[in-house]
Amino acid sequence: MDKSIEIEKKYGSGLYSLKPFQIERGEGVYLYTDDGERYLDFMSGHGVACLGHSHPNLVNALNKQAKKIITLHSSYSTEIRAKFMELMSEITPKNLTKTFMVNSGTEAVECALKLALANNRKIKRPNIIAMKRSFHGRTLGSLGLTFNPKYKQAFKNALYPQIKFARFNQIDSVRELCNENTVAVITELVQGEGGVYPATLDFAQELRELCSEKEILFIADEVQTGMGRCGKMFACQHYNIVPDILCTAKGTGGGFPMGTVVSSPEIWYNLKKGEHASTFGGNPLAAAAGVATIRTLLDDKLPENAGKMGKMIIDDLSKLNSEMIREIRGLGLLIGLQLRSRAGSYLRYCAMKEKTLFLPAGLSVLRMLPPLIINSDHANIAIQAIKNALQRVK
Numbered sequence: 001m002d003k004s005i006e007i008e009k010k011y012g013s014g015l016y017s018l019k020p021f022q023i024e025r026g027e028g029v030y031l032y033t034d035d036g037e038r039y040l041d042f043m044s045g046h047g048v049a050c051l052g053h054s055h056p057n058l059v060n061a062l063n064k065q066a067k068k069i070i071t072l073h074s075s076y077s078t079e080i081r082a083k084f085m086e087l088m089s090e091i092t093p094k095n096l097t098k099t100f101m102v103n104s105g106t107e108a109v110e111c112a113l114k115l116a117l118a119n120n121r122k123i124k125r126p127n128i129i130a131m132k133r134s135f136h137g138r139t140l141g142s143l144g145l146t147f148n149p150k151y152k153q154a155f156k157n158a159l160y161p162q163i164k165f166a167r168f169n170q171i172d173s174v175r176e177l178c179n180e181n182t183v184a185v186i187t188e189l190v191q192g193e194g195g196v197y198p199a200t201l202d203f204a205q206e207l208r209e210l211c212s213e214k215e216i217l218f219i220a221d222e223v224q225t226g227m228g229r230c231g232k233m234f235a236c237q238h239y240n241i242v243p244d245i246l247c248t249a250k251g252t253g254g255g256f257p258m259g260t261v262v263s264s265p266e267i268w269y270n271l272k273k274g275e276h277a278s279t280f281g282g283n284p285l286a287a288a289a290g291v292a293t294i295r296t297l298l299d300d301k302l303p304e305n306a307g308k309m310g311k312m313i314i315d316d317l318s319k320l321n322s323e324m325i326r327e328i329r330g331l332g333l334l335i336g337l338q339l340r341s342r343a344g345s346y347l348r349y350c351a352m353k354e355k356t357l358f359l360p361a362g363l364s365v366l367r368m369l370p371p372l373i374i375n376s377d378h379a380n381i382a383i384q385a386i387k388n389a390l391q392r393v394k
């Protein structure tokens, strides 16, 4: 066993199942062990490394910024943060012009939740609607919005109580739960952790209409779907809808831990100074990572590449004609292969024999979240690995 695995097993919390090999470095779409073994990375740190590993634009931006200033509380302005916020307002849909910077996906959702509740402090509407199969994070606010009971059972007494779960892609189910006490609806546009289920066009558009009609805030959790992952900068752009509040994280800093909550001036106005803040959120290093990531996504047309590669992968997987495949779902480079049995042994086979790393989503879905820089050669290697696994795993 590699040495770092033993040490992490001894001194780590034990909350992660460590894989049997240790990664030394990453470059582009590959991860390398210290003895030079190479793995094709179709997980990208759970959808984080959208530019691939150690992209020179990101490395240079971080180096340059680190020499200037690494930390500066958001109560002091600095050029790189201003640039990042300006860029966010340019790439997000209209009206969403103001950004709060956070350090993770769950923090983005916590902030969105507080923002929604603050908007209703006078009229006191406490109810929130989330979707069955949703995943919004694991801190106590976002955990309440996450559906899977496995994650929340132990903490159920500490969760926000007024959350109801509607059936995803069934507008009548949302309509039934909506009433005069509903302040917000939160949804992913492609449910990621829940098994890779894209919203239908009708559902997303009818949900937007319903929220507008009843003056309910529409929160789009684009932590996994945003920053080009699904073939446009944000998944909501596929559906021609503009949420009231949009959450990002994962790819926002290309690997640097950061996220955002973006909304309109009218909505931000209701969250008062002191009611929300973050020591690390908005630090200049994160801002530099965000600027380099957005510029590279735009300059290299990576959302378009994600759309093209995603379509190619889904088309090719559809031709596999294996009785082990139940369904293939996805949008851009967020793709799920629903199998007829548990995905674990296929994932292990691909990692150990094919040197290709995928992720699960639930028990029976093999999920692909590769860097957005992949080309058709990388896609073909991944498809071949799956083909081999489907033939060889018993």
Ligand SMILES: Cc1ncc(COP(=O)(O)O)c(C=O)c1O
Pocket: 104, 105, 106, 107, 109, 135, 136, 137, 138, 188, 192, 193, 221, 222, 223, 224, 225, 249, 250
């Ligand atoms: C849609 C969605 N929201 C929120 C989160 C939580 O993000 P984090 O793990 O950065 O807290 C995730 C993580 O997978 C996610 O997929």
